[in-house]
Amino acid sequence: MPTPAKIERVAELKEKLESCSIALTAGYAGIPVNAMTDLRRRMRDAGVEFVVVKNTLVNRAAAEAEVPQLQEIVDGPTAIAFGYADPVDTAKAVNDYIRATRSPLEIRGAILGAGPTLARAEVERLASLPARPQMLANLLGQIQSPIQRLLGVLNGPLQNLDGLLQARIRQLEAEAAE
Numbered sequence: 001m002p003t004p005a006k007i008e009r010v011a012e013l014k015e016k017l018e019s020c021s022i023a024l025t026a027g028y029a030g031i032p033v034n035a036m037t038d039l040r041r042r043m044r045d046a047g048v049e050f051v052v053v054k055n056t057l058v059n060r061a062a063a064e065a066e067v068p069q070l071q072e073i074v075d076g077p078t079a080i081a082f083g084y085a086d087p088v089d090t091a092k093a094v095n096d097y098i099r100a101t102r103s104p105l106e107i108r109g110a111i112l113g114a115g116p117t118l119a120r121a122e123v124e125r126l127a128s129l130p131a132r133p134q135m136l137a138n139l140l141g142q143i144q145s146p147i148q149r150l151l152g153v154l155n156g157p158l159q160n161l162d163g164l165l166q167a168r169i170r171q172l173e174a175e176a177a178e
Contacts, residue, residue, distance in 0.1 A: 006057060013053065013061035016080075017070070022087035024094055024110040024123060025073045025080050028052065031104055039097060039105065046093035049082040069117045073109030087112055088129050095127035 002010075017023060028036065043050040055074050062070040083090025091110065098105050110118045110126075118126065129135070 010057050010061045010064065013051075013058055014065045016049070016051075016082050017061060017065040017067055020082040020084055022083040022090045022110055022112050023067075023070060023080055024083070024090060025070070025078055025108045026094065027076055027106040027108055028079045029077045029104070029106075035101065035103060038101075039103070042097055043081060043093060046089065047083070047085055048090050048093050049084075050079060051082065052077075052079045067111060067114055070111055072117050073111070075108065078108075079105075086132055088126055088132065091123050091127035095124060 031039070040050050055076075055078055058074055058078065058080065059071050062068055062074075081090055081094050083093075087110075094105070094107060097103060098107070107120050107123050109120060110123045112118065130138070
């Protein structure tokens with residue numbers, strides 16, 4: 001019979017799984033306590049909730065939240081990074097921490113909403129994407145580029161005509177001055 005504390009913990013995890021945009025699992029074996037404290041602080045600063053969980057409780061919460069695919073990436077000592085905003089920011093925060101500190105933290109995978117699981121390599125590719133504002137700016141530039149080129153082509157003959165008329169005006173003025 002599960003204890004009330006475990007029932008409450010499963011309910012909390014279920015709620016987090018239902019409300020997060022990304023749940024990234026990582027193995028934390030071999031991380032000293034001071035490094036884990038630093039990791040949690042950095043994740044909190046980045047808007048990511050980093051929680052160490054028992055596999056049985058997270059598996060039960062995943063089943064209740066109807067995201068059984070999470071069970072595929074939960075193995076051994078597991079921590080989950082819950083991101084509630086942009087999934088790229090969460091993946092970046094965890095990946096940047098690992099690179100900056102050379103931490104033994106090991107990304108196992110992630111799920112985006114109720115979608116399929118992402119492998120470690122896919123999470124790292126997600127982390128390498130530019131920030132959302134940069135991606136939107138690039139998209140806008142790609143959309144505007146053909147329009148600007150068309151405008152240049154359409155304005156070309158008018159600019160040539162204007163240049164020709166200006167040259168003729170200068171020529172007539174020069175003849176009148178003589």
